[in-house]
Amino acid sequence: MGLSAGVVRFVAQALGQNDGKRAADIIQTVVLTIGVSMAVLLLAGYPLFTRALHYVMPARSLPVAVSILPYALASLWSLLVVGVLSGGLDGCMRMDLRGLLMGGSSVVYLGFTVLLVPRMGLRGVALAQLIQTAGLAVIMWGVLRRQLPDLPWVPWRWQYRVIRQMFSYGANYQVITFAGMLFDPVVKGLISRFAGLGALGYFEMANKLISQGRSIIVEATRVLVPAMAALQERDLDQATELFVRSHRLTFYVSAVFYGLLGVGLTVANLLWIGHAEVLFVQFGLLMNLGWYVNTIMKPAYFANMGSGDLKSNVVSHLIVLFLTPILGAGLGFYFSGLGVAMGTAISLILGSLYVLVSYFHHAGLNWRKNLIPKGMTLLFLSSLGLPVLSNLGVGQSEGLARAAIFAGLGCLPLLVLAWVNPERSLLFRRGEPT
Structure with missing residues (x-):
């Protein structure tokens, strides 16, 4: 691999x-x-x-x-x-x-x-x-x-020289692959240990709901690997500019996607499970936050793959791999399966931020100014707060209609902010490079 x-x-x-x-x-x-x-x-x-x-x-x-x-x-x-x-x-x-x-x-x-x-x-x-x-x-x-x-x-x-040139890159990627393979069974094992198979089932459902949609954004961002590899040979300034634009666009799409998905968790809960299940929604909110930050990091992650510098990517995976069992077990001891999900989300956030901040530093960019792109602070805060507000009281939900109304009210301000953001026109612009 x-x-x-x-x-x-x-x-x-x-x-x-x-x-x-x-x-x-x-x-x-x-x-x-x-x-x-x-x-x-x-x-x-x-x-x-x-x-x-x-x-x-x-x-x-x-x-x-x-x-x-x-x-x-x-x-x-x-x-x-x-x-x-x-x-x-x-x-x-x-x-x-x-x-x-x-x-x-x-x-x-x-x-x-x-x-x-x-x-x-x-x-x-x-x-x-x-x-x-x-x-x-x-x-x-x-x-x-x-x-x-x-x-x-x-x-x-x-040609032997081809294999020799690719060996270091391949070895680093194998470490990434190995760490990624261990992440899922570690999390599932911890939840099963601290909360049982029933909670594990709800966690898997919530996590799968998020990861399936996430894969669309990630795959679209993967084009940065060949693009950055080609630009590294021609124009480093253009490579940096491409990263900045990709970061802005990915940030915008992620804020809209994860904000809307988080707002709709109670509706998904009632449609999928048939009754209000607090644990499903709680798992969903935590993993939605963790994968949200992880997705924002992807332009930096793929840019590193394109440039051939996999060091920060490897460190990021190792951070997640080692922190997940430590935080998951520690918090799981006090908060059961919900604590494991908290530890997992925190591990994903810290590992992702390491890649992002490292890349900003390597590219000579001020991460404090560029981490949240200009003009997206309100959209970002809304994508974090509205899912929590929309899902309050899920345990006392009176049914699908009430949940749908709350979800609609939560989606409305998020959609308005997304519509007036300049990135919307850039995203839907055709025939021109973005």
Whole structure:
């Protein structure tokens, strides 16, 4: 995963230097490195995986599990190659093509599943997934060749210097990946320990509601990785200007999104659960705040990835990883599951602020003046206060109609402030760079 993530930055850097041949060499080298090494590992591990299934699967399900194992491993291999090629398209600034291909492949997966399952059972699902991932790898290579004419029909060129240049970046990214993988199970384990599985269910529902919407903003901001990588080679002042504009726009969108989402938590609670559940709303308000600050940090986070300086990103993830169990357990001891959510939100906020302030300092910007962009202080305060005011008294809610009225009253001032903000016209401006 470290090498795949590095493809975005190094391909964009090469294209920023107008060196299409080097960009093609990077993609070929990483595809061959991951493809060959993972093929060897998966083939060598096949007997171990088969033996492991005997220990973890019920006897009646074992034959089916063993029969789909080859499909699963082949799908994994194809998916790793797809990850490299997706990074190549991102590096070429063609996230639109990547999104269309990924979305189209999901439709193909569904179609083959419907076609094959009646005849093959669970093996039909596994075969459908293999067709999806392998077909996506082939088609994505063809699309990538149109962006980089120096790519051959089949990858064959491998260069050690490419791997050597990407090693440090990949190693840092692996630390980030590892820390990110541990965050979710640590939080869930703490809530389960201090509040039980019922509270964990409400936390998961609230957190998922926020994270699904958050992903739209984050993915839109990810374009900064190749953009900053290219500008680092041409114009550092323009790179700083791009960050400032991205920070303003992300701040504006985040304030509107998280403000409206927070205001509507009680309505979501009643629609989803069917009755007023205070814990769901409390979890939602806390995680909404934590992910709010984390999203505002993303332009700085992706700018670091584009520039190749991952130090502050790594430190940020380590701050979150170490503070979450400490604060979560400490506050959870006194406030049960709600205390764990408090500790998690505080950890996210502190880790995110570290990245943001570090980047402002590195770019020579005054973080005290620029952290909250000019003209957005009232919008920011409203996005923090209105969700709390709108959800007061959820335990005594008289029903969905009353909750909807309170939510509407909370949304109105937020929408007015968002409408009169100059960033609105910039956001919806078409045909011009933002």
